[in-house]
Amino acid sequence: MDRRTLLGTLAAGAVGAGLHAKGLGPGATDAKPTENPLADYAARAFDFGTGLPGLGKELLAEHLALYKGYVSRTNALLRDTLAAEREGKAGPAVQELRRRLGFEFSGMRLHELYFEALSASAATPSASHPLHQAIAATWGSFDAWWAAFRATCTMTGIGWGVLLKDPATGRLMNAWFQDHENAVAVGAQALLVVDVWEHAYVRDYGATGRAKYVDAVKSLIDWRVVEKRF
Template structure:
């Protein structure tokens, strides 16, 4: 790993309630991707990162209106919700009144996870896909799933089958050093402690309904054409390094 990449990965490490996620990109990738991976601003508040591409850059797979609403309205709401939960929990500590600690803990888990997952989502997609997974990620996919086709079948089926709203997730489980496919209901349920997401697919209806209506499977199938395996490979590299 080059020094610049190590610095980059360190600078862009994501941390949220109960989860530490490595998110990084090749040093050759542009600064937009670095900015797009930051969860917080200079003051340490959660902040909405800019998209690493234009609103219409993912067309025809995902239309401009969907991306605009999804990023500017939905993702922003999770940022605001996470900041509010932190503020309310700080107030509870200040006055010693923890009567609503369960509520605000749940709010932090929901909105904080929503912020992390959407940040990962925008950087799991690219208008310039570089083809199939490469390097160590490709080897790990072969070892843990058989081959890319089997991973694709597994991740696609798991994502389409998410009950109600949620996510399909390719993750690295550091505890047993293996790749795994997860479903996340809402943003925070059915996840596994210790798993670092490498690539996520949003299947809340706001991610696809304007264009695909009830055809979630068509959306998931199309998204495979714009997955950023370079970003996933770098997150894998960071997660494995952290596990050593």
């Protein structure tokens, strides 16, 4: 069990828990396990240059800074939680550490899944790929799936639109993750993640512009990355 698997399994409700049927954690396609399972997580480097079509440089820079905050808070919470456990503490303060750990760890991982699949030179879906055959078998067509996924991403509230696969059955499902620590469908693998917290789009699209943002993201999804997660 590599470090990502171990910590993903430990974090209550953490996104990606137990999702390693092919030896790759979600979002870990270019990440390397460390030999020290207690080493801090390092913020992944995502270079969006002067911005992406539909997502400005400033918005992306702010968003990456927010992501780095999740990474640093995850590291701090892992240290604090483990220290409390080694001291035999288990009271309300430790319970709050666990809730926060689920929130921060999942926020870290969801951002990695999101950023990793964004590209200015995104590959279009490969109709012959098993993922797209599964999408067509489930929703009837890619366009029908996207309509349902887009509706998921534009639900009232702040959160994440996610396309999940249950490795136990191969079933695909669209999901809405609102609070990171309450991410649902334990064991399901996140194939595609779209951040629809307001910080992801308000700067460029305004508070009422989420649907336009989601449509812009559609053209940035690098399906080579998504298909590799399948």
